[in-house]
Amino acid sequence: MSREDPRTIFTSDDLSIAEFVTEWLGKQGVDVELVRHFKESDGVGLSTLSDSQSTSHVEVHVKDIEDVEAVKKLIVENQESILQEAQKRDETVPETIAVVCEHCEETAVYPGSMQGTVQECPYCGEYLDVPGGEDEFDWSVIDETISEDELAENTPDEESDAWG
Numbered sequence: 053m054s055r056e057d058p059r060t061i062f063t064s065d066d067l068s069i070a071e072f073v074t075e076w077l078g079k080q081g082v083d084v085e086l087v088r089h090f091k092e093s094d095g096v097g098l099s100t101l102s103d104s105q106s107t108s109h110v111e112v113h114v115k116d117i118e119d120v121e122a123v124k125k126l127i128v129e130n131q132e133s134i135l136q137e138a139q140k141r142d143e144t145v146p147e148t149i150a151v152v153c154e155h156c157e158e159t160a161v162y163p164g165s166m167q168g169t170v171q172e173c174p175y176c177g178e179y180l181d182v183p184g185g186e187d188e189f190d191w192s193v194i195d196e197t198i199s200e201d202e203l204a205e206n207t208p209d210e211e212s213d214a215w216g
Contacts, residue, residue: 057087061123062112068165070110072138073127082123083115151180 061084064070070086077084090108114123127134146164153160156176167184 057111057113059113059115059117059120060111061114061120061127063109065109067110069138070112072141073134074112076134076137077112077123077126080126082119082126084123085113085115087111087113146184149182149184151182153178153180 062070062073064073067088074084074086088108088110114120146167148161149164149167150159150161151171152158153173153176155178156173158173158175160171160174160180162171162182164184166182169182171180171182172178173180
C-alpha cells in the first residue's frame, strides 16, 4: 500500500500522532487500521528508479472505503478538539522511562512513547514491561487473589452437591 491508497484518511511521519488519531477515531466508532510504511517496503533504494524523497511514514486507513469522505469530514470538524486532546496527552508522557531488568538487573532506558509496552532487554534479551500508559494494570490485585490450586481445593465436587 502507498500514499495513493483510497482508504487513507491521515498520514504522518510521527507514529505517536498517527496512533492518537487511530485511538480517537476508534472512540468515535470508526473502524480504522494503522499501516506503517518503511523505506524498504515502499521500494526505496531497491532500484535506480526509486524516489529518494520517499520516507518512512504511517497511514491511518478506514476499513470501509464508503466511509472515507464522512471520516475526513469528521476529522476536519473536530480538528481543534483533536489537537487539544493530543497536547494534553503529550504533557503526561515522560521523555524517557528507565526500567531495571529482573533477569540481568541492568537498567534499560526507553522513550516515553513506549510506556505500557513490552520490550526486549538490550542486555540479555528477556522481555521487559515498560510501565505507564493508559492501560497500566495494577498487578497488586493479583497478590490478593486465590490461586487456581486453592480454588480447586475449595470448590465442592459437582456430584456431592447434586442432591443437596
